[in-house]
Amino acid sequence: MAAFAESEYRERIRRTKERMVAMGLDTLVVADPANMNYLTGYDGWSFYTPQCVVVALAEDDPLCIVRGMDRNGGLRTSFLPPDRVLGYPDGYVQASDRHPFDWIAADLKRRGLGRGRIGTEQDVYYFSPRAQVALERGLPDADFSDASLLVNWIRAVKSDAELAVMSEAARIAERSMAVAFAAIEPGVRQCDVAAKIYAAQIVGTEEFGGDYPAFVPLLPTGIGTSTPHLTWTDEPFAAETATILELAGCRHRYHCPMARSLYLGTPPEAIRATEGVVLEGLQAALDAARPGATCEEVEAAWRTVAARGGVTKESRIGYAVGLNYPPDWGEHTMSLRPGDRTVLEPNMTLHAILGIWRDDWGIEISECFKVAPNGAEPFCDFPRELFVKR
Amino acid sequence: MAAFAESEYRERIRRTKERMVAMGLDTLVVADPANMNYLTGYDGWSFYTPQCVVVALAEDDPLCIVRGMDRNGGLRTSFLPPDRVLGYPDGYVQASDRHPFDWIAADLKRRGLGRGRIGTEQDVYYFSPRAQVALERGLPDADFSDASLLVNWIRAVKSDAELAVMSEAARIAERSMAVAFAAIEPGVRQCDVAAKIYAAQIVGTEEFGGDYPAFVPLLPTGIGTSTPHLTWTDEPFAAETATILELAGCRHRYHCPMARSLYLGTPPEAIRATEGVVLEGLQAALDAARPGATCEEVEAAWRTVAARGGVTKESRIGYAVGLNYPPDWGEHTMSLRPGDRTVLEPNMTLHAILGIWRDDWGIEISECFKVAPNGAEPFCDFPRELFVKR
Known part of the structure; x- marks a missing residue:
């Protein structure tokens, strides 16, 4: 169960989308675990493998994308419905020839989220240069912007x-x-x-x-x-x-x-x-x-x-x-x-x-x-x- | 005091330089705190601000570059002499208009380390896309390679x-x-x-x-x-x-x-x-x-x-x-x-x-x-x- 009422998360998402519109973003990829928690309630010590929450103007609920074995953790701690919590296959973890963000890019593309302007958090702990490159290569039709701190600034005033x-x-x-x-x-x-x-x-x-x-x-x-x-x-x-x-x-x-x-x-x-x-x-x-x-x-x-x-x-x-x-x-x-x-x-x-x-x-x-x-x-x-x- | 004898660190550095030569690197920027510790002994909970150890073929000792207030920590826990432990000014921390790796790039340039091929760890937790961009912009005469896991592989066999x-x-x-x-x-x-x-x-x-x-x-x-x-x-x-x-x-x-x-x-x-x-x-x-x-x-x-x-x-x-x-x-x-x-x-x-x-x-x-x-x-x-x- 998430720590706050669903209405609290929905309000946070609404304000995030408001800022996305102001910044000209269609989609926001949030890899900072605090921001992931803030938007969905997801809480686990799983940020040692790549993961993210994706907020798209075109979709009501965010997606929470984690390593496969952590998907049950997403179901148990976030407010999201099961079809919005995705787990990527374990072979992507710490592999030399592929990256979890390759899988994530392919998934976003399938959902039609591979176009327009995508914001990523380019100065957080758990989103590496290679993750950024994987998204850019996997989504060649998208433009990318640095959306570091977009969600952090919403967090500044506490409810x-x-x-x-x-x-x-x-x-x-x-x-x-x-x-x-x-x-x-x-x-x-x-x-x-x-x-x-x-x-x-x-x-x-x-x-x-x-x-x-x-x-x-x-x-x-x-x-x-x-x-x-x-x-x-x-x-x-x-x-x-x-x-x-x-x-x-x-x-x-x-x-x-x-x-x-x-x-x-x-x-x-x-x-x-x-x-x-x-x-x-x-x-x-x-x-x-x-x-x-x-x-x-x-x-x-x-x-x-x-x-x-x-x-x-x-x-x-x-x-x-x-x-x-x-x-x-x-x-x-x-x-x-x-x-x-x-x-x-x-x-x-x-x-x-x-x-x-x-x-x-x-x-x-x-x-x-x-x-x-x-x-x-x-x-x-x-x-x-x-x-x-x- | 570092946890191991200085000879242990020197051997680790020797093996790192050996791999750098094999990879064609002149300089290696190590931002993974475990790798920083492995090469110098530096140990502090300071990895929440950007920092690195720099190994250059042209120099005997690595540089350890941390936030200014952490420099005393570098002096106390690494085997390095004081002139190889640098602290950057606090105004670079979590600022919107500058990045610690701007300062680090400028320092490397002054030392003549801004040329040749520089390896960075492009898939670690504490080296962000923005850090990579700051180095590339600050060192336009250098070529960059992904040197992720170079030091990690040396760590694989334990002494x-x-x-x-x-x-x-x-x-x-x-x-x-x-x-x-x-x-x-x-x-x-x-x-x-x-x-x-x-x-x-x-x-x-x-x-x-x-x-x-x-x-x-x-x-x-x-x-x-x-x-x-x-x-x-x-x-x-x-x-x-x-x-x-x-x-x-x-x-x-x-x-x-x-x-x-x-x-x-x-x-x-x-x-x-x-x-x-x-x-x-x-x-x-x-x-x-x-x-x-x-x-x-x-x-x-x-x-x-x-x-x-x-x-x-x-x-x-x-x-x-x-x-x-x-x-x-x-x-x-x-x-x-x-x-x-x-x-x-x-x-x-x-x-x-x-x-x-x-x-x-x-x-x-x-x-x-x-x-x-x-x-x-x-x-x-x-x-x-x-x-x-x-």
Whole structure:
């Protein structure tokens, strides 16, 4: 069963077709698994083999095309009728002489969808250059356009049902962060803490379980805090070191991420000073995140505080967040950074993350929020500070 | 610190350059994170933004090019000297008007690597059509070839050091499967079992911790066993149903996967009969997996047993396995199926997985093994049967 009511998917498809008309597309081939899920409900760990959802102006329902063995998964999790879920033969998987998109192109041609203008997502994880070439060769009568982010932009504003699911994810994020703080002690192996965090993320609450987040829990410690994306090791946590925790709760593939930092011992003055700037700057950014503000204005609110506090940060301070699959919970649309003039709308959801990484230390504090009339409304209720354990 | 000795990486690079010469390549751009790790040791959850390792015949050491904030991660985990680890500016990340591979192309050009024949991996997860176009536009004096799987094929035969790491992964897989069997009971939520499996995978053993496997634990149950790649829900396990477990132990990104099936109650005759055929056919395939045999001969050994037992299976029965990142632990080189004439060599590592999926039930039993003189040597020591809990 799909996670939302069929009417929710139908509305998403209607808006997708609206944008297709505006872009002059007859057919849209969606290979991003988050977009496939968004349009049909299909949810499985099958994106390691090529697959797609096809939306055609000429047809009411999309097609969901997956590897043959995954067709039953499509029937069970999407709202689509059985004749709109197709499985390609297994011999196309990881073969040197053929590609699943050869089969998909031939199928689209048979359906009369091989003409006109076809949009493909040309900058997503699970649609390769060879997939694009296979479609172009198999459909020589069609013209192709890059339709990357067409569906992602529709995802930017969340419905009430989506916001409810993200609130559930927030409950899981809070519990998981509390578990992490309780577990980290000098002498405890990093992997043992990661295991406890993961278990908390997936157990969820008594009322609802957790889905797998699109990132593994990140818990860089000591000099590891100088960079954000290293994963855990077997080494123990040490006294008088900082640890950064970045993790999410996930529910029906919707994420609520949270970053916090922890110090075992007495934090050095440099970290404390940066913490103060980060907290003030984060609050300034959250206050600025009102409908009508641009992404770069939100970032500027942080930047003003940071400049006053002598803190520099080259990288963006946030991004759209919500529905996604590994390896990213971001939605790849707007970023909170100079030059991004996207205008915020009510019920857009973002992750504002102040990550400061120096040569041998770092700190991160973040909030996942929805855009509301008076500024950002964070999903989580969790103390916003550098945690200290002595 | 990289997971292996520098000499191991140097040998991998030497063999890569050998194949580049044979293919007529001057430069190779490797964007598959497993191949990046294989050649340099670099290991981080940073593959959600474009990155690559560049091997040039004209240069001794590869370049590792990542997002700026991940450069410290490259310094900490690869064997490369600091001047061979580059970080591109954050403004290139998920921007509409520029692409990280624009920056990478410009950098390669400055180094004199923008001429001759450049190989790119045109059918991997993390190298998009737009990345390919960015390289082609930025390096108009170069010719491009598809070098997909060039490095993957070198990975096929494992060194002693790699086999040792896969044996550690096997210990984790055995423990995780035992935890799963102990946890599954009627009335227990699927998510609670998934959480226990995940924790076991990451805790590892007292001697060594676990790395994150490239798949989440898969535990389809009841009618869910009719398809392999659905993930857990909040629903409880029910009496008189089957559950399939597919999971891996992972160590330094090397996987040892295992699939088993469990029945809560008294298994129906159809499942028991299929179990018998699967066990006999799996053993026949393992016995056939000797150096000199082809992949299709191994599959034929299964097929003979299956035909006699009246069991049909369209999909491949196995694939190369080892080092990888989400979303797949397979290496995308050889498959155990008709038409694959790859000749097995000693110390190749594969996952033979007999998955049978019918309309409303299924069963899976597998072994991860290395090719040895007398046939397959499984990494795991775990009873090979349909488990029954009453």
